[in-house]
Amino acid sequence: xxxxxxxxxxxxxxxxxxxxxxxxxxxxxxxxxxxxxxxxxxxxxxxxxxxxxxxxxxxxxxxxxxxxxxxxxxxxxxxxxxxxxxxxxxxxxxxxxxxxxxxxxxxxxx
Amino acid sequence: xxxxxxxxxxxxxxxxxxxxxxxxxxxxxxxxxxxxxxxxxxxxxxxxxxxxxxxxxxxxxxxxxxxxxxxxxxxxxxxxxxxxxxxxxxxxxxxxxxxxxxxxxxxxxxx
Numbered sequence: 331x332x333x334x335x336x337x338x339x340x341x342x343x344x345x346x347x348x349x350x351x352x353x354x355x356x357x358x359x360x361x362x363x364x365x366x367x368x369x370x371x372x373x374x375x376x377x378x379x380x381x382x383x384x385x386x387x388x389x390x391x392x393x394x395x396x397x398x399x400x401x402x403x404x405x406x407x408x409x410x411x412x413x414x415x416x417x418x419x420x421x422x423x424x425x426x427x428x429x430x431x432x433x434x435x436x437x438x439x440x
Numbered sequence: 441x442x443x444x445x446x447x448x449x450x451x452x453x454x455x456x457x458x459x460x461x462x463x464x465x466x467x468x469x470x471x472x473x474x475x476x477x478x479x480x481x482x483x484x485x486x487x488x489x490x491x492x493x494x495x496x497x498x499x500x501x502x503x504x505x506x507x508x509x510x511x512x513x514x515x516x517x518x519x520x521x522x523x524x525x526x527x528x529x530x531x532x533x534x535x536x537x538x539x540x541x542x543x544x545x546x547x548x549x550x551x
Contacts, residue, residue: 334482373545374483376539376540376541379539417482417483424537425471426496427499428473428475428483428485428533428540430475430482430483430484431482432482
């Protein structure tokens with residue numbers, strides 16, 4: 331079983347749609363959680379950290395459920411520029427190696 | 441300010457040759473990480489440095505892979521006797537606290 335699992339998609343949605351991505355992780359000792367975004371043939375870039383209390387950044391909302399070992403990302407009012415691969419990422423300890431899921435591909439069309 | 445830089449951006453080599461990949465982290469970042477991303481796959485952790493020492497080398501796939509860091513700055517990843525399965529994008533990241541910033545990667549193709 332992979333340490334971080336995501337539905338690979340692709341998710342194909344129209345502009346303005348709301349879309350949700352889910353992720354599960356297997357190591358209950360994981361301490362830090364992130365969503366990264368990766369555009370085609372580019373390096374990953376941090377989208378947002380994920381906290382147990384949930385956090386929001388504009389149109390993006392991330393949630394963490396430690397009991398279920400489940401992380402989610404909600405994107406509201408999708409834009410064409412949101413088209414990318416979204417990577418669910420965990421770390422066993424702050425500042426150490428990141429463990430990446432394979433990513434969920436989102437395609438937003440007009 | 442300058443981000444993480446890596447060189448070369450592309451490297452094509454023949455099977456059996458050695459290659460060296462370079463990473464220049466963001467100035468002042470104490471931690472440096474190497475990852476690998478094969479085509480269509482997720483990122484795999486290789487090794488990380490805190491200062492010049494490597495507390496975690498657990499991701500290095502074989503003894504053909506090694507890395508060093510000097511001056512708490514530049515790092516080189518060396519792959520000896522390259523094999524076709526080594527073909528991938530090799531990504532370097534650096535961090536000061538928790539957030540890791542990635543370089544653009546070196547695309548390695550082993551013929």
